[in-house]
Amino acid sequence: MSDSGQDRPTPAHPHWFDDEAGPVVRPYAMTRGRTSHPGQHRLDLIALVVAETAADDPVWDMTLSPEHAHILGLCRGRPQSVAELAVELDLAIGVVRVLIGDLVDEELVHVTRPVPPAELPDESILREVIDGLRAL
Amino acid sequence: MAFGRSSRTGAMHAVSPVEPLTLKILVAGGFGVGKTTLVSAVSEIRPLRTEELLSEPGIGIDDTGGVEGKNTTTVAMDFGRITLREDLVLYLFGTPGQDRFWFLWDELSQGSLGAVVLADTRRLADCFAAIDYFERRQLPFVVAVNCFDGADHHPVVTVREALDLDPEVPVLLCDARDRESVKDVLVGVVEHAMSLARARRQSLTAGT
Numbered sequence: 001m002s003d004s005g006q007d008r009p010t011p012a013h014p015h016w017f018d019d020e021a022g023p024v025v026r027p028y029a030m031t032r033g034r035t036s037h038p039g040q041h042r043l044d045l046i047a048l049v050v051a052e053t054a055a056d057d058p059v060w061d062m063t064l065s066p067e068h069a070h071i072l073g074l075c076r077g078r079p080q081s082v083a084e085l086a087v088e089l090d091l092a093i094g095v096v097r098v099l100i101g102d103l104v105d106e107e108l109v110h111v112t113r114p115v116p117p118a119e120l121p122d123e124s125i126l127r128e129v130i131d132g133l134r135a136l
Numbered sequence: 137m138a139f140g141r142s143s144r145t146g147a148m149h150a151v152s153p154v155e156p157l158t159l160k161i162l163v164a165g166g167f168g169v170g171k172t173t174l175v176s177a178v179s180e181i182r183p184l185r186t187e188e189l190l191s192e193p194g195i196g197i198d199d200t201g202g203v204e205g206k207n208t209t210t211v212a213m214d215f216g217r218i219t220l221r222e223d224l225v226l227y228l229f230g231t232p233g234q235d236r237f238w239f240l241w242d243e244l245s246q247g248s249l250g251a252v253v254l255a256d257t258r259r260l261a262d263c264f265a266a267i268d269y270f271e272r273r274q275l276p277f278v279v280a281v282n283c284f285d286g287a288d289h290h291p292v293v294t295v296r297e298a299l300d301l302d303p304e305v306p307v308l309l310c311d312a313r314d315r316e317s318v319k320d321v322l323v324g325v326v327e328h329a330m331s332l333a334r335a336r337r338q339s340l341t342a343g344t
Contacts, residue, residue: 044247046158046227079155083215083227087182094186112155120249121159125224126330129159129249132220133323136178136315 030067030095037101045083045093048112049100051075055108067091067099075109082111156219160227161325162244163214164270165254166262170282170312171230172214174254177318179216179228186211186240211240226322231266241269250276250325254312257281257290260298267299276329278306280321304332 028035036042055076061069070089074080080088086096103109120126163171175181214230229244245251251270255263263279270277281295292307301307308324311317 045229045243046160046247048155048158050155081158081217081225081227083184083229084217087184087215090185092185120329120333121157123330123333125157125159126249126326126333128224129220129226130323130326132224132226133218133319133326136218136220136319 028095028098030065030091031098034098035094037098043082043097043100043111044113046081048079048081049075049085049103049109050079050112051109052107060108068103071096071099071103072108079112154223156221156223156225158225158227160229160244160248161322162229162231162241162248162251162275163254164231164241164251164263164266164277166256166259166266169254169256169259169262170284171254174252174280174282174310174312174318174321175214175216175228175230177313177315178322179218181214181216183212184215184229186213213240213244238269245270245273245275248275250278250329252321252325253277253279255279255281255295255299256284257295258284260295263299267301271302276325276332278308278321278324278328280308280310280312280324282312283309304328 049071051072055072060072064072067089071080071085074085074088082093082096082100085100086093089096091099100109100111104111163174165171172181211232213232214228216228218226218228220226229248231241231244251266253263253266253270267277267279279295279299279301281290281292283289289309292309296305296307299307306324306328308321310321
């Protein structure tokens with residue numbers, strides 16, 4: 001029995017430690033390796049995640065993974081966009097999309113669709129935006 | 137308020153707080169032109185991470201000897217939130233500057249109100265790619281010339297000519313550090329989007 005550490009072949013990638021291993025690997029451990037969510041449209045960055053009333057049950061905080069519980073906790077306060085959740089959890093968007101998909105499956109949150117692409121919102125809304133910006 | 141959203145926020149979710157309408161504006165331009173400064177002048181700014189490069193079209197392109205040798209698989213974007221009203225939220229996304237992140241732009245530009253192309257007159261060519269992109273996508277955009285200290289101030293006409301812009305594209309002078317100035321730029325984007333939409337509607341009705 002030789003020491004298994006010794007006969008490790010020279011890897012094609014000599015450095016697979018820390019940053020060199022790439023940030024791709026570790027974040028997706030949280031999603032158990034899933035990079036997309038079945039049956040889930042790619043969630044828009046500004047789609048809003050809204051907590052359902054079922055989410056208020058404190059039991060979820062104990063049964064869900066910390067990341068799922070974190071998302072749910074944030075959404076209970078007020079609806080959060082997908083991008084905001086990614087920023088808040090300090091996770092990559094792809095990871096957060098999968099986690100949100102899980103919560104949708106559990107019927108703990110629903111996701112609103114933003115204004116459909118290629119369709120500008122109403123002129124009255126655009127005026128509201130202009131007024132809002134001026135008033136900042 | 138004729139938002140037509142009461143059906144969406146209907147009684148089923150009466151417990152939930154208001155579901156605001158969310159909109160986005162993109163901020164594009166070359167590296168170091170002041171995109172981060174511009175976003176932070178009007179909103180709290182946070183970095184938004186995406187790592188999709190390796191799993192998506194980044195493969196093969198990514199070998200070109202990265203811009204930053206480390207973490208070539210992570211792209212960070214500037215991300216700002218402006219709460220205009222309780223029920224109306226505008227998000228700003230600073231698009232990653234390098235060309236190899238085009239696939240991210242596709243997602244970002246989808247459903248966006250419009251874009252700011254931030255330009256530095258000392259390096260105008262840096263924003264050609266962004267202008268081309270938005271022209272092809274027919275996404276409303278304004279060119280905002282960031283008036284850096286020490287940079288020569290060129291008249292708008294000269295910039296417009298140098299960029300070969302369509303006559304309807306607004307060119308604004310701005311100071312990306314100045315909140316009022318940035319507000320004007322954003323208002324400019326929305327106004328431009330509005331007038332383009334109006335023109336499009338008119339041409340549609342004229343056509344029938």
